[in-house]
Amino acid sequence: MYKILEKTPLNPTVTKMVICAPRVAKKAQAGQFIILRTDSEGERIPLTIADYDAEKGTVTIIFQIVGATTEKLNHMCEGDCLSDFVGPLGRATHTEGLKKVAVVGGGVGCAIAYPVAKKLHEMGAEVHVIAGFRNRELVILEDEFRRASSKLVLMTDDGSAGKKGLVTEALKELIESGEEYEQVITIGPLPMMKFVALLTKEYGIKTIASMNPIMIDGTGMCGGCRLSVGGKTVFACVDGPEFDAHQIDFDEAIERSSMYAPFERKAHEDACNLFKKEVE
Amino acid sequence: MPNMSMKKNPMPTQDPVVRSANFDEVALGYTPEMAIDEAKRCLNCKHKPCISGCPVKVHIPDFIARVAEGDFEGAYQIIALSSSLPAVCGRVCPQERQCESKCVRGVKGDSVAIGRLERFVADYHNANTTKWPDKIENNGHKVAVIGSGPAGLACASDLVKKGYDVTIFEALHLAGGVLVYGIPEFRLPKSIVQMEIEGLKALGVKIETNTVVGKTVSVDELMDDEGFEAVFIGTGAGLPKFMNIKGENLKGVYSANEFLTRINLMKAYRNDSETPIQRAKRVAVVGGGNVAMDAARCARRLGAEVYIVYRRGMDELPARKEEIEHAEEEGIVFKTLTNPIEILGYHNPDNKRDPLNGTVTAMKCVEMELGEPDASGRRKPVEKPNSEFTLDVDCVIMALGTSPNPLIKSTTPSLETQAWGGIVADERGQTSREGVFAGGDAVTGSATVILAMGAGKASASAIDEYIKSKNQ
Numbered sequence: 001m002y003k004i005l006e007k008t009p010l011n012p013t014v015t016k017m018v019i020c021a022p023r024v025a026k027k028a029q030a031g032q033f034i035i036l037r038t039d040s041e042g043e044r045i046p047l048t049i050a051d052y053d054a055e056k057g058t059v060t061i062i063f064q065i066v067g068a069t070t071e072k073l074n075h076m077c078e079g080d081c082l083s084d085f086v087g088p089l090g091r092a093t094h095t096e097g098l099k100k101v102a103v104v105g106g107g108v109g110c111a112i113a114y115p116v117a118k119k120l121h122e123m124g125a126e127v128h129v130i131a132g133f134r135n136r137e138l139v140i141l142e143d144e145f146r147r148a149s150s151k152l153v154l155m156t157d158d159g160s161a162g163k164k165g166l167v168t169e170a171l172k173e174l175i176e177s178g179e180e181y182e183q184v185i186t187i188g189p190l191p192m193m194k195f196v197a198l199l200t201k202e203y204g205i206k207t208i209a210s211m212n213p214i215m216i217d218g219t220g221m222c223g224g225c226r227l228s229v230g231g232k233t234v235f236a237c238v239d240g241p242e243f244d245a246h247q248i249d250f251d252e253a254i255e256r257s258s259m260y261a262p263f264e265r266k267a268h269e270d271a272c273n274l275f276k277k278e279v280e
Numbered sequence: 281m282p283n284m285s286m287k288k289n290p291m292p293t294q295d296p297v298v299r300s301a302n303f304d305e306v307a308l309g310y311t312p313e314m315a316i317d318e319a320k321r322c323l324n325c326k327h328k329p330c331i332s333g334c335p336v337k338v339h340i341p342d343f344i345a346r347v348a349e350g351d352f353e354g355a356y357q358i359i360a361l362s363s364s365l366p367a368v369c370g371r372v373c374p375q376e377r378q379c380e381s382k383c384v385r386g387v388k389g390d391s392v393a394i395g396r397l398e399r400f401v402a403d404y405h406n407a408n409t410t411k412w413p414d415k416i417e418n419n420g421h422k423v424a425v426i427g428s429g430p431a432g433l434a435c436a437s438d439l440v441k442k443g444y445d446v447t448i449f450e451a452l453h454l455a456g457g458v459l460v461y462g463i464p465e466f467r468l469p470k471s472i473v474q475m476e477i478e479g480l481k482a483l484g485v486k487i488e489t490n491t492v493v494g495k496t497v498s499v500d501e502l503m504d505d506e507g508f509e510a511v512f513i514g515t516g517a518g519l520p521k522f523m524n525i526k527g528e529n530l531k532g533v534y535s536a537n538e539f540l541t542r543i544n545l546m547k548a549y550r551n552d553s554e555t556p557i558q559r560a561k562r563v564a565v566v567g568g569g570n571v572a573m574d575a576a577r578c579a580r581r582l583g584a585e586v587y588i589v590y591r592r593g594m595d596e597l598p599a600r601k602e603e604i605e606h607a608e609e610e611g612i613v614f615k616t617l618t619n620p621i622e623i624l625g626y627h628n629p630d631n632k633r634d635p636l637n638g639t640v641t642a643m644k645c646v647e648m649e650l651g652e653p654d655a656s657g658r659r660k661p662v663e664k665p666n667s668e669f670t671l672d673v674d675c676v677i678m679a680l681g682t683s684p685n686p687l688i689k690s691t692t693p694s695l696e697t698q699a700w701g702g703i704v705a706d707e708r709g710q711t712s713r714e715g716v717f718a719g720g721d722a723v724t725g726s727a728t729v730i731l732a733m734g735a736g737k738a739s740a741s742a743i744d745e746y747i748k749s750k751n752q
């Protein structure tokens with residue numbers, strides 16, 4: 001059992017939790033993920049490691065409430081225990097030797113981008129962060145990003161915080177203004193990452209995208225997480241989750257991610273109804 | 281007086297029409313009368329050929345003699361001398377290729393139903409044992425067992441009985457390996473596996489689930505930092521293969537591992553499961569082994585029309601005979617001498633956001649014929665010219681075999697492996713690293729439960745010797 005030590009809502013749909021998982025904390029690195037189950041009947045869901053403390057034996061996760069399991073997770077409280085929490089899975093982000101990097105995050109993807117930015121910043125690299133959200137209410141980790149970067153560009157769809165527009169517009173502007181990035185790291189919704197990749201391809205800037213496909217085991221055993229990268233099939237859980245964004249077949253990944261959309265919608269509604277009933 | 285009937289006592293089973301809509305066990309087991317009657321068919325021959333067909337050398341005629349006398353617990357104790365998982369093996373061993381293939385009664389008529397008797401005896405024991413075994417005082421020597429499939433369970437069981445302090449590390453949230461994530465409930469009820477595992481825990485075996493060795497902790501850390509004097513690697517062969525044909529990443533194409541894991545481990549067949557699975561109408565399962573039969577029969581139970589697509593003929597199907605017969609009875613259609621060449625998908629040219637985009641609509645296949653024998657001695661299937669056709673399906677399950685997961689290899693320095701990934705180990709499980717032993721599918725590639733169990737037992741005795749000699 002893995003105890004929830006802290007729970008903090010970051011915005012109305014995104015929550016941060018600190019979990020006691022000493023073995024995972026000891027080995028965790030930026031870019032890796034865990035798989036958890038809330039209870040013994042639960043589904044296995046992957047979540048990226050947002051932070052970790054090897055000494056305290058804790059791992060931080062940040063999740064958006066998108067389905068039944070994250071809904072259930074969000075109803076758990078400090079002191080409750082998760083039945084399963086396995087990791088760290090996947091490969092760590094390659095940060096060695098990087099001097100100047102743009103980190104482009106979208107929505108809850110920013111939670112995953114944050115440890116990467118932090119690590120690069122601590123290594124002494126110049127880090128520019130472009131963080132995109134739908135509106136002011138959904139902005140997360142603004143202060144953290146500010147501390148972990150030398151430039152933070154905040155973008156919202158409606159202009160209610162930062163600048164109005166898409167992350168790709170901000171990235172283009174920076175590149176056009178003469179910023180020379182060795183690498184762009186992008187983490188967020190698939191369509192956003194697809195367009196970041198298209199843009200950086202034009203400028204010939206190496207780009208890494210962090211993928212979060214449907215998974216079960218996270219150890220290479222089921223193949224459910226497979227993606228096409230450079231015309232080859234790879235398993236995101238063991239070969240990734242980060243890949244060369246210019247090689248990823250995003251259209252296929254977008255299609256595959258919707259495999260269980262109707263089931264998930266229904267399960268989420270059922271879960272919400274159940275919690276509503278409990279309140280009444 | 282021996283029973284000279286030419287036929288085995290048939291196994292009572294659930295009616296095919298009824299069972300193809302539920303996940304309850306198909307074979308219902310012998311009654312005591314049937315078991316005694318069947319046991320009397322054994323001639324107790326002097327040279328006991330059946331034993332030579334058993335990978336772990338169960339004293340078959342002896343246990344059958346006890347069954348004939350009605351001493352079922354005595355029979356169990358005889359099997360338990362050589363096997364740690366009789367209730368499992370009685371259900372899943374390919375007896376027709378092992379013990380039963382050597383039975384003298386099989387020369388004219390049916391062999392003695394050794395597998396069914398083994399199952400009966402084990403079920404009798406389980407049903408009549410009301411108390412867990414007592415915890416065994418441990419000798420303070422720690423052994424780590426990685427993987428909780430039949431190899432790991434057998435190794436842990438023998439070691440704990442010899443007094444070792446045993447911890448099993450398992451990557452998934454539940455122990456049992458293929459027995460819980462692969463083989464379906466209707467063939468091997470999960471309560472049987474659970475019972476074996478509870479028995480081990482009662483003896484004092486510790487089980488750490490959610491621990492991926494190579495990620496969460498390494499073999500070196502287990503030995504250097506955590507004080508394990510020996511390690512047994514029984515991590516199986518879990519990596520699925522695909523055909524590398526066009527369309528394999530469409531929605532509705534599964535590896536058998538994924539399909540079976542969703543159903544067996546995650547219980548996606550239940551309506552209240554939180555894990556989704558596609559409820560397909562027409563399913564093609566590619567492959568002809570036990571895994572293909574299991575996937576096909578699961579798909580059938582979820583309501584689909586199911587085809588087995590296999591590139592060789594009916595006689596070459598590697599699956600257990602009983603599974604093929606059961607699959608046929610359940611209405612699964614065998615398209616043998618058929619090979620897929622492409623999977624076709626739907627794409628709406630006018631709507632890029634159509635949720636059906638990227639879903640499977642059909643599989644393009646060619647007909648095959650058997651040519652000259654290949655290196656393995658099996659006749660090689662070759663494509664018939666101009667024989668292309670399409671099979672309308674909305675789901676394809678690839679059951680093409682699996683290979684060992686490279687995770688442990690890549691994180692354990694100087695652990696030698698074969699080119700295809702199998703860990704190099706001798707017949708007692710000794711690997712290229714001192715104190716590190718391995719067995720089961722991780723060493724042999726996909727094989728059988730009984731071979732994995734046998735390898736676990738062999739390593740347990742080698743580990744015992746190793747630790748004793750080191751501490752002398």
Ligand SMILES: Cc1cc2nc3c(=O)[nH]c(=O)nc-3n(C[C@H](O)[C@H](O)[C@H](O)COP(=O)(O)OP(=O)(O)OC[C@H]3O[C@@H](n4cnc5c(N)ncnc54)[C@H](O)[C@@H]3O)c2cc1C
Pocket residue numbers: 372373374426427428429430431432449450451452455456457458459462463491492493494514515516517518540570571574600685687688719720721722726727728729730732
């Ligand atoms: C669907 C299916 C049907 C089958 N039917 C039959 C049958 O009818 N009869 C028969 O005899 N055989 C059958 N087999 C084959 C048989 O199940 C296997 O040969 C046997 O289970 C192998 O046992 P094992 O202990 O070596 O490995 P497994 O049973 O594969 O167990 C390995 C365990 O190790 C765990 N693991 C892997 N990597 C790590 C790691 N790095 N750290 C920690 N844990 C790890 C896995 O999660 C798994 O639980 C079937 C196999 C399948 C898939």
Ligand code: FES
Pocket residue numbers: 214215216217218219220221222223224225226235236237238
């Ligand atoms: S999640 Fe199963 S192989 Fe990646």
